[in-house]
Amino acid sequence: MRPRRPGAARENLAGWLFVAPVVIVLGLFMLAPILMAMWVSLTDWNGQGSPFRSGVPFVGLDNYSRLFTEEGLARQDFMTSVRNNVYYVAIVVPAQTVLALGLALIVNARLLRGKTFFRAAFFFPSVTSSVAISVVFLFVFANSGAVNGLLALLGVDGPQWFADSRGVLHLLLGAAGLVDPAAPPQALTTGGPFGLSWWEWLSGPSMAMTTIIMLVVWTTSGTFMLMFLAALQDIPVSLEEAAMLDGAGRWGVFRHVTLPLLRPTLFLVVTLGLIATWQVFDQIYVMSQGNPAKTTLTPAYLSYETAFGGFEYGTGTAISFVLFAIIVALTLVQRWVLRERRS
């Protein structure tokens, strides 16, 4: 260890003084509530008075084990919500990233006319209130709404979007003739991890969930388009021109010059997408409240419902901490996948 520079202590103190406002605000409004919630998740607090009194029963990890190891409604609901959210994330994150990148490339194209118009149009859904847009979607996807009207023009009898709890994957498997959704094979319906059968795990998003997926992809791609656009405009034109002079085609330039330079933005967009999609709440709250048949239940909504609906604040907060762990774990995995590979 090197000897301390004279005056370092004072510098240190000054540094802490300067960041103190932020540290205090973050500590008071972020860290302290999180720690308090963590305590609540270890208790059987019933919502009466403070959870930090002596009479509040401490139950250790019971609230967590109810979500994972104990057979019962709590685990079933939680696992159903996780299943729904996994399908939701698996579709929304890639779709919105690709769409956002595509839109950004279009808007960034040097030859496009009316660039400002398109930029505004693509960005518009992102700045509109998610509640307002959700309500509009309720009308658009109503049984006699615009979407089913269009489908009827094509001679398709549209589904009852928000009342349809059938899983898309089930329907596809049925359409392919692999299984009969009305009588799934015995091997799939008996047994499966965490209290749900394999058949239930393999349902895919329900029709109701797909409408929410469409909504979210549409509204968020605008924001991410803006991020990609900023990154694209940072890429020096000379680089792309140099690659073209070296004989690279348009695809080659995109694949080997543009995309690698976009990697930090890609990481940002995918991370933000992952976090936001695992926390989806307001669309569910406005549009479906977990219905039909719990196929739009998500952990964030279930946590709210369990705490404020069922007065089981302990289980509710436990769900949110599990959700937190899932998000952190997935972000780490994704960071590892997108790491810079240098040999």
Add this chain to the structure above:
Amino acid sequence: MMPRTRRTAALCSVACACLLLTAACGRGFDDAPGQTAQQTSGPAGLDILIGSSGEAETAAVKQAAQAWAAAAGATATVTPAQDLQQQLGQAFAGDDPPDVFYVDAVRFADYASVGALEPYAGKISRPDDFYPTLRAAFTYNGTFYCAPKDFSTLALIVNQDLWSKAGLTAADVPTTWEQLTSVGEKLQAAGITPLALGDTRDRIGAFMVQAGGWLTSPDGKRATADSPQNLQALEYVRTLLADRLARYPSQLDAGWGGEAFGKGKAAMTIEGNWIKGALKADFPDVKYTVHELPAGPEGKGTLSFTTCWGISAKSPYKQQAISFVEAMTKADQQMAFARAFGVMPSRQSAKSAYTAEFPADAPFVDGAAYAQGPVNAPKMDSVLADFDTGLQQLTSVAPKTLLQRVQKNTQAALGTS
């Protein structure tokens, strides 16, 4: 240098967090029991939180509260809640609940079981005057807790125009399950959807009552979902749905039965007396009549929904609060509320005055004699939500499986086997 700085930083942030936590916990988090004063002297200031159905109710309650406050020499602040349940939850957690608040019968057992409510109903004059079904809804462990504010029951609503279009007359209004089926077939033959039926226990449960069943025992201690009566009821509803004699509102592009009915998408619906206001506001041209629900194999049955005036166990003004509730539940005050926002008085002594003034509502009031209140047991919220989910899939899931599932979940929630 580097590792040392990092450790200092970590230590500092932990210290900061601890400091903040202790600061935050310094006050208000260690309230010993017994600290809340039983009675505070001086003029009382009552905080009243209501889950209002709309402007009319808010105005009427505010007016009644001011009249009481002026007479009692106290003040009363009426606040309509945006989300009553969540606001109450926060108030209880923060140890600062309102003195008087609405308690829905569905939530009652949850509140009573954690000791949030003052069991004052015995101190109200003539508690036996409240309908027995309403008293049962607000009784926990044998104690009648709070005075019912008003109530609603389900009845059969019939669209006059669609009825005559199918060539039916007043004599055809179904009074039994068999008649409901046969009338439904006639309507269907005329190209009319017969019945819009809400897809929850709050509507389909009426059929269970008509068959002589219910989800829990009367004392709310045992699960009785898996019974032949309930099975019979669900089988019957399932046939109605499968034959398209009944359809869920979502299948008719409506949010609830009343909307489907108002839009003329079904000739009948099963709803409570709130449908009057809704139809008047949104579909004023629909002509309809109200009838008692068709009787099942075990006779007549309907469901009642009610709210009581809860008084917080922590209120410093309990006496004034009770006097306030007393004033609100007087028969003539209940009639004033009935005129203002169309609710039914919870006192039997107000029944004749009510039916004299609103003769068309007689079927709703008569339902009180054989109505079943909501499931009166704590921790049942997720179980009942799960049952509703099952009912949504009633056509594809066997009723027996569904009932066994509710039975198992209810037993787990009630802690019995």
